[in-house]
Every structure is written in C-alpha cells, then in structure tokens.
Amino acid sequence: MTPTLTTLHTTTPGSKCRFADDVRDFLTQQPRQLPSRYLYDELGSALFEAICRLPWYPLTRAELRLLEAHAREILDAGVTTVIELGAGSGVKLSALIAGAGTGRGPLDLHIVDVSKSALAEASRALEGFENVRLVTHERTYEAGLEEFGHARSVTERRLALFLGSNIGNFDPPGRDVFLRTVRATLNSRDALLLGVDLVKPERELLLAYDDPLGVTAAFNLNLLARINRELQGDFELDGFTHRALWNEKRSRIEMHLRCRRRQRIGIPDADLGFVMAEGEMIWTESSYKYDPPEIVSMLESSGFSVRAQWIDSVDRFALTLAEAV
Numbered sequence: 185m186t187p188t189l190t191t192l193h194t195t196t197p198g199s200k201c202r203f204a205d206d207v208r209d210f211l212t213q214q215p216r217q218l219p220s221r222y223l224y225d226e227l228g229s230a231l232f233e234a235i236c237r238l239p240w241y242p243l244t245r246a247e248l249r250l251l252e253a254h255a256r257e258i259l260d261a262g263v264t265t266v267i268e269l270g271a272g273s274g275v276k277l278s279a280l281i282a283g284a285g286t287g288r289g290p291l292d293l294h295i296v297d298v299s300k301s302a303l304a305e306a307s308r309a310l311e312g313f314e315n316v317r318l319v320t321h322e323r324t325y326e327a328g329l330e331e332f333g334h335a336r337s338v339t340e341r342r343l344a345l346f347l348g349s350n351i352g353n354f355d356p357p358g359r360d361v362f363l364r365t366v367r368a369t370l371n372s373r374d375a376l377l378l379g380v381d382l383v384k385p386e387r388e389l390l391l392a393y394d395d396p397l398g399v400t401a402a403f404n405l406n407l408l409a410r411i412n413r414e415l416q417g418d419f420e421l422d423g424f425t426h427r428a429l430w431n432e433k434r435s436r437i438e439m440h441l442r443c444r445r446r447q448r449i450g451i452p453d454a455d456l457g458f459v460m461a462e463g464e465m466i467w468t469e470s471s472y473k474y475d476p477p478e479i480v481s482m483l484e485s486s487g488f489s490v491r492a493q494w495i496d497s498v499d500r501f502a503l504t505l506a507e508a509v
C-alpha cells in the first residue's frame with residue numbers, strides 16, 4: 185500500500201468579535217460565567233494535554249485502554265470514513281487505527297477542533313499511517329457537523345467519534361440537541377462511538393479536577409489570562425482561586441474562579457467594566473458524570489441503537505458503540 189496522506193484545512197475566520205460578545209454576555213449573568221470552549225487557546229490546549237497525563241486525571245488512560253482492547257470491533261472493515269469531533273492530540277485515533285490492524289481498506293479521516301494547535305498535533309500523530317487521507321477542520325463541533333450533512337457516496341460508511349467525555353461538558357438539553365445533530369449527519373448503519381466518564385467517589389472526582397500540582401488551576405485561570413491577552417482585560421490573576429465542586433444533585437463537577445479580594449475589572453475590547461466582591465465566583469465549566477444505563481438511554485432517545493458498551497472498572501469510564509437507526 186502506498187502512503188496517501190493528504191491534509192486539507194478549512195478554517196473559520198478569526199472570531200475575536202464573538203469571543204468579546206460572549207465574554208460580555210456571560211460575565212454579566214448571575215451567577216457570572218464564561219463558556220468552557222474558551223479554555224482552549226494555545227496555552228489552554230497545552231495545559232489540557234498536561235492534565236491528561238496527571239495521575240489524578242485517569243479518563244484519558246482508561247479510554248485509551250478500552251480503544252486498544254476493542255479496536256477491531258470498533259473500526260471494522262466496512263468503515264470508510266472516520267469523523268472525530270474534538271481531536272485532542274490525535275493519540276486516540278492513532279491507537280484505534282493501529283489496533284484495527286491491516287485488514288481495513290482506505291480510510292478518510294476528518295478531524296474537527298476549535299484549536300489550531302490541537303489539529304496540528306493530531307496531524308503529526310496521524311502522519312505515519314498508510315492508505316489514509318486526512319482533512320482537518322478548524323471549527324466548532326456544530327460548524328464542522330454542518331459540513332458532513334451534504335451528499336455522500338453510497339458506499340461510504342461513517343464512524344463518528346466523540347471521545348474524552350467531551351459530552352460531559354454539555355448541559356443535558358444541549359447534549360440531546362448535539363446527539364441529534366450528530367445523528368442527522370449519519371445514515372442508518374453508520375455508527376457513533378461515545379467516550380463518557382462515569383460517576384465515582386467524590387474524593388476521586390475532586391482530585392481529578394483540583395490536582396495537587398495545580399495544573400487544572402492554571403488551566404482554569406488561563407481563561408482570565410486569555411481575556412487579558414486578547415481583549416485587553418485587567419483581571420489580577422493572583423486575586424482569583426481555582427475551585428472544583430461536586431454537585432451531587434446534578435451529577436456534575438463544576439469549575440469556578442473565586443475572587444479573593446474586591447476588584448474593579450475592565451475589559452475594553454468587550455466594552456465591559458464591573459466590580460467583583462470578595463467571595464464572588466465565575467463559573468467556567470460543568471463536567472457531567474453518568475451511569476452506564478443513562479448513556480444507553482441518551483443514545484436511544486437520539487436515534488441510536490447500542491451495539492456494545494465497554495467499561496473500565498478500575499477508573500470507571502465507558503465506551504459505547506451505537507448504530508444509527
């Protein structure tokens with residue numbers, strides 16, 4: 185087989201304006217908040233990659249073990265096109281292709297991510313594979329999915345990947361809309377592989393989201409640093425502390441930034457000025473945790489039928505393979 189790696193880029197033009205609008209809209213809500221997608225600028229993506237290597241954040245390793253163990257079943261010989269939403273470093277997709285072995289035909293890979301640096305890293309990780317054509321899409325999931333709604337060949341069989349428990353960062357209504365949007369880009373017999381972190385003891389969850397090395401704290405605080413860098417904000421970073429809370433009723437970890445002293449904040453490029461009181465919080469992320477049957481029912485109510493569910497019982501993580509019906 186000849187190596188046939190092609191890399192194309194479709195990029196969304198700079199969206200500083202959208203960032204500024206979101207910062208203004210979300211920071212003026214009560215409670216103050218910021219959308220978690222803005223955690224991933226170049227530095228934020230690097231910090232997230234570091235989090236994935238921390239001994240206290242087992243999600244990535246657990247998922248990788250499951251992908252390696254079940255690669256042949258997941259990437260069966262009939263799959264022609266793999267669409268990964270949220271590429272990360274490309275390590276998981278590489279493990280899947282390597283684990284599936286040589287029995288497959290040519291593969292079209294599409295990876296969709298808002299982070300340019302994550303796409304570049306994923307492209308490097310996938311470089312060595314033969315008989316693979318790679319297209320990177322620097323886009324939000326939603327914009328990326330729109331591109332796959334168009335005409336396709338009759339022989340194409342798609343496998344969509346949504347890994348890393350990224351689904352956990354959606355609120356339940358947004359999650360259901362998202363799963364239905366994914367379903368709409370698939371034909372029956374196409375499949376979705378969903379990686380989801382499971383509910384586990386609070387102590388373990390808090391360590392995963394408030395690690396002793398302070399990497400998650402830096403990841404969270406970088407959002408304010410990003411606002412300072414890109415929108416000329418003047419947040420005093422040492423005036424905020426990272427907080428991770430387990431909200432048992434909603435089954436989610438929440439990340440917040442707690443204001444340590446009263447400060448006046450100006451963000452000229454978002455046309456915003458406000459005062460934060462000591463103890464006031466900015467809510468930056470929710471990470472929902474599920475039980476395995478909940479994953480089955482969210483997929484079934486979105487137009488999928490579950491073909492297999494594999495669980496890592498050590499680190500409590502689930503991979504669920506579902507067919508579009």
Ligand code: AVI
Nearest residue numbers: 235348349350353393400471
């Ligand atoms: C990307 N996402 C699934 C991660 C999570 O676990 O919610 C982001 C993260 N936040 C703090 N640590 C990791």
